[in-house]
Amino acid sequence: MQHMPCTPCVRDRHADCVLRETKRGTYTRSALRQKKVRSYESRVRVPADVAGDLPPQYPILGSGSDVAAPFPTSSSAPDLASWSSGSIGHAHPQTGIESSSVQAQEGPPASEPPPTPVSSETPGDSSSYQQISWSAMFDHFLDNRENGRDWIDKCSITYLGESFPLAIVLSGLKGGSRPTLHHLGPPFPTAQGNVPFQSQPTHMLPEDLEYLRAKGVFNLPGKAHLNALMSVFLDHVYPLYPIVNRQEFIQQYKIDQLPLLLTYSISFMAVTFAPQSALSLLGFPTRPEARLFFYKKAKALFDMGYETNKITILQSTFLLSFYGGGPNTYWNFYSWISTAVTIAEAMGIHRSTLAVPNMQPQDKSLMRRLWWALVVRDGICGTLVGRPFRIDLDQADADMLTIEDFAHDALAPNFLEDPSAQRYAQYQIETAKLSQIMREIIISRFYPGRRPVSPEDLVAKLTRWKTDLVSTLTWDAEVPDPSNPFSMALSVQYNHHLILIYLGHIRGEDPCRRDEREVEEIIDTAAHHITTVVCMLVTKSALLSVPHELYHGIFLAQAAFYERMRSPNKLVARLGRSAHNSCQMVLKTISEFWDSGTFILQLFENLSSRCLEQPSWTTESGQESRAVGAAEASGVGGAIHSANEADVFNASLGGDCWQGNTMLESLFDLPPELFLPE
Numbered sequence: 001m002q003h004m005p006c007t008p009c010v011r012d013r014h015a016d017c018v019l020r021e022t023k024r025g026t027y028t029r030s031a032l033r034q035k036k037v038r039s040y041e042s043r044v045r046v047p048a049d050v051a052g053d054l055p056p057q058y059p060i061l062g063s064g065s066d067v068a069a070p071f072p073t074s075s076s077a078p079d080l081a082s083w084s085s086g087s088i089g090h091a092h093p094q095t096g097i098e099s100s101s102v103q104a105q106e107g108p109p110a111s112e113p114p115p116t117p118v119s120s121e122t123p124g125d126s127s128s129y130q131q132i133s134w135s136a137m138f139d140h141f142l143d144n145r146e147n148g149r150d151w152i153d154k155c156s157i158t159y160l161g162e163s164f165p166l167a168i169v170l171s172g173l174k175g176g177s178r179p180t181l182h183h184l185g186p187p188f189p190t191a192q193g194n195v196p197f198q199s200q201p202t203h204m205l206p207e208d209l210e211y212l213r214a215k216g217v218f219n220l221p222g223k224a225h226l227n228a229l230m231s232v233f234l235d236h237v238y239p240l241y242p243i244v245n246r247q248e249f250i251q252q253y254k255i256d257q258l259p260l261l262l263t264y265s266i267s268f269m270a271v272t273f274a275p276q277s278a279l280s281l282l283g284f285p286t287r288p289e290a291r292l293f294f295y296k297k298a299k300a301l302f303d304m305g306y307e308t309n310k311i312t313i314l315q316s317t318f319l320l321s322f323y324g325g326g327p328n329t330y331w332n333f334y335s336w337i338s339t340a341v342t343i344a345e346a347m348g349i350h351r352s353t354l355a356v357p358n359m360q361p362q363d364k365s366l367m368r369r370l371w372w373a374l375v376v377r378d379g380i381c382g383t384l385v386g387r388p389f390r391i392d393l394d395q396a397d398a399d400m401l402t403i404e405d406f407a408h409d410a411l412a413p414n415f416l417e418d419p420s421a422q423r424y425a426q427y428q429i430e431t432a433k434l435s436q437i438m439r440e441i442i443i444s445r446f447y448p449g450r451r452p453v454s455p456e457d458l459v460a461k462l463t464r465w466k467t468d469l470v471s472t473l474t475w476d477a478e479v480p481d482p483s484n485p486f487s488m489a490l491s492v493q494y495n496h497h498l499i500l501i502y503l504g505h506i507r508g509e510d511p512c513r514r515d516e517r518e519v520e521e522i523i524d525t526a527a528h529h530i531t532t533v534v535c536m537l538v539t540k541s542a543l544l545s546v547p548h549e550l551y552h553g554i555f556l557a558q559a560a561f562y563e564r565m566r567s568p569n570k571l572v573a574r575l576g577r578s579a580h581n582s583c584q585m586v587l588k589t590i591s592e593f594w595d596s597g598t599f600i601l602q603l604f605e606n607l608s609s610r611c612l613e614q615p616s617w618t619t620e621s622g623q624e625s626r627a628v629g630a631a632e633a634s635g636v637g638g639a640i641h642s643a644n645e646a647d648v649f650n651a652s653l654g655g656d657c658w659q660g661n662t663m664l665e666s667l668f669d670l671p672p673e674l675f676l677p678e
Contacts, residue, residue, distance in 0.1 A: 201306060208304050215300045217260065221267075225282055232270040232278060239411065239424035240547040241269075243315050243373050245366050246409035261307040264298035265316035272322060272593050273544050287592045295323050299331070314343045314370060321377060322548065324595020333595070334387055337378050341390045344374055350396035365405035371398045372432040379435045380549050383442055383500070384596060393439065401429045423472050427486035430465075430473060431549065434493055437461050441500050455501050462497055480533045482540045488533050489550040495526035496553035499560055527560040531579050534586045543590055551594045558583045558604050565611055580608060 005017035201209070212218065220226060230253055238246060252258045271279060271290035284290035298320055307313050317340040325332025344350060349371045353364045378391045406425035407415055415421050440461070444453040475481065475491040482488070502519050530553045537543045561583065564576025584601060591597035 203308065204304065204306065212300060212304055212306065215297065217264070217297045217300055220260075220263065221282075226263075226267075228278060228282065229267045229270040229274075232274045233266045236273045236544065237266075237269050240273075241318075241373055242406065242409065242424070242428065243318055243366075243370050245362055246411075248362075259307055259309060259312045261298060261301045261316045262312050264294050264301065265319040268294035268298060269319050269322060275544065291323070291593070295320065310343060310347055311366075314340055314347070314349075317343065318370070318373065318377070321381070322595075324598075333381050334385060334390075337374070337381055338390045341374055341378060344371060350391070350398050352397045352399050354399060362408040365408060368399055368401055368405050369428065371396075372401055372428065376431055376435045376549065379438055379442075380552050383438065384552055384555065386446075389439060389442070393436070401425075401432055403429075419470070419472050423484070423486050426470050426473055427490065430469060430490055431493065431547075433465060434490065434497070437465060438493075438497050438500070441497060445500075458501050459498070462494060466494060477529055480536055482536055482542050485542065485546045488537070489546050492530050492533050492550045492553040495529045496556050498526040499523055499556040503556065503560060503563075523560050524564070527557040528579065530554065530557040531582050535582055538586055538589055544593070548594055551590055551597065554583050554586060554597075555600050558600070562604065562607060562611075565608065577608070580604065584608075 005014070008014075009017040221229065234246065234250075238244070249258070268291060271282070271284065271287065271294060274282075274287075276287070279287055279290055282290065284293070298316060301307060302313075302316065302320075307316070317336055321333045321336035321340060323331070323333065323336065325335075347367075349367045353359060353367060356364070375391055375393070378389055381387075382389045403416070403422060403425055406422075406428070410416075410421070411424070412418060412421035415425075437458070440453065441458055443450050444458065469490070472484075473487045473490055475484075475487045477491075480488050480491065502523055534543075534550075534554060537546065558580060561576045561580040565573050565580060567573045567576065584604060587597045587601040587604075591601060
């Protein structure tokens with residue numbers, strides 16, 4: 001249907017490539033015919049072009065063009081989902097057949113075309129909801145705006161901003177009172193009876209379904225392995241990123257109504273945070289392969305518009321923002337965050353819901369948790385690569401998180417009485433406040449249209465925030481507590497922000513008024529605290545227990561140590577090099593689950609190898625210099641000889657990758673002699 005002659009005809013050298021009309025699949029076959037088809041399909045191998053999506057070591061166990069997931073199918077596979085009770089099957093998203101082994105029962109035979117979606121105009125079904133027009137949306141709103149008693153469902157909110165002309169008119173009709181922004185929208189389709197949610201995605205074209213089937217997205221893992229993934233998410237990921245209603249999520253999973261896009265997005269996060277032993281049980285040889293496997297499935301569903309629930313799409317895009325991507329790819333952590341923010345703002349999650357009495361309290365809490373998780377993630381990711389913040393907090397007035405926003409899904413029965421049970425909730429509140437201070441630092445230092453704020457004022461805000469911390473999240477600057485990952489994460493972010501205030505040139509400040517020794521002491525103390533924390537996490541094998549925001553501190557700490565390596569004082573340079581090596585070892589460890597670690601590791605490996613070759617930065621002992629150089633460069637320095645390699649290396653030092661980040665531009669303002677000759 002895309003081009004003629006088709007690929008099989010080109011391969012087999014058939015000149016008469018035509019589209020023939022077929023009646024296959026449009027009539028009920030006899031039982032004998034169906035039995036023959038099933039027997040034939042059990043002997044058919046997966047086409048090579050489809051199987052090529054998987055690494056060669058994965059078993060191919062599908063039927064027809066479906067590629068089976070790389071999970072063992074043995075019934076003796078362990079069930080790690082201790083939080084769930086009873087036998088949990090999974091309904092196939094196309095047929096609704098519930099089974100414990102999806103590979104054995106799903107999908108029509110490969111010789112048949114996909115089932116043609118039935119065009120339905122029934123109000124509330126997925127097709128009409130997906131294709132609803134703007135006028136129909138607002139007609140529904142106007143018809144129901146007088147009935148304020150109907151509960152607003154979080155999945156079908158109609159948001160009207162104040163500048164929208166319709167909102168201006170309606171607010172004028174109400175006598176100038178504060179306009180209501182969140183309104184009841186068209187009802188979102190839900191499961192009815194025993195029919196699984198979205199068992200028939202009527203809004204999709206047959207060729208789109210066939211594409212997804214070829215991608216293997218309907219071949220879910222077996223029950224035991226899916227239980228293990230969901231368990232890892234609830235036990236390890238949810239406390240760090242509580243972006244779902246926990247009880248609602250568990251209930252949806254038990255009755256096989258968990259959306260397919262969210263299932264793969266959660267699986268992607270689960271293998272990101274899962275212990276290595278769990279990955280081995282799931283059948284994946286390496287963590288990067290496991291992450292890429294589930295990411296591709298979720299990305300295919302997202303691209304085809306399979307999901308219509310806006311809350312589900314928002315949750316999934318947030319989770320997929322933990323995929324790093326590359327500088328020349330459109331889909332990376334920054335673009336996923338931008339997409340998630342666009343969806344959130346379209347639903348009005350960035351606005352206060354205090355004046356919305358007809359919304360369930362748990363839905364309001366979920367919206368607040370989603371919004372502030374986006375604020376934190378947008379801030380830390382934008383800072384990492386020097387991109388503008390996608391969220392403008394001047395246009396948002398979402399209510400700050402409170403402990404009550406976590407009480408509906410509390411992990412402990414005595415949540416409101418036990419301060420230790422509230423640690424994960426208090427962390428979400430405090431990291432949201434800390435993210436606001438970081439934004440002020442970035443805006444003050446690097447936004448050209450804003451007046452700079454003095455470093456003393458910014459430090460005072462940080463100090464005030466630290467003083468107001470609850471006792472369960474405070475930390476000892478000298479002895480971090482590995483049993484409290486939340487306090488460790490906050491301590492690293494706090495020191496990250498201190499370095500961000502002082503490192504490099506401060507815009508609008510008179511350099512003569514700066515006490516360089518005091519500034520260097522602040523930076524060194526903060527950088528060494530970050531190194532102490534991350535090294536302790538490595539020695540305690542606890543790197544997977546902390547949020548990814550902690551890892552961002554390593555970048556700035558290494559930048560500070562690199563500055564010390566360039567010091568003419570040989571003792572200072574040697575100490576900076578030692579701390580720099582510690583950060584490199586940590587980056588090497590976390591690169592398999594934090595994608596940004598790879599490019600940071602390579603960047604500083606290149607910088608340090610060239611730094612060691614400069615005479616003014618080497619130690620007096622040539623033997624010591626060679627030993628340190630071998631430890632840091634790992635063969636990089638001696639591998640660059642040709643002109644082409646010199647171009648690549650010079651580009652990595654002075655290319656466009658730092659042009660958007662004012663701080664990094666000044667930080668890596670390298671002397672000409674550091675570059676290789678062309």
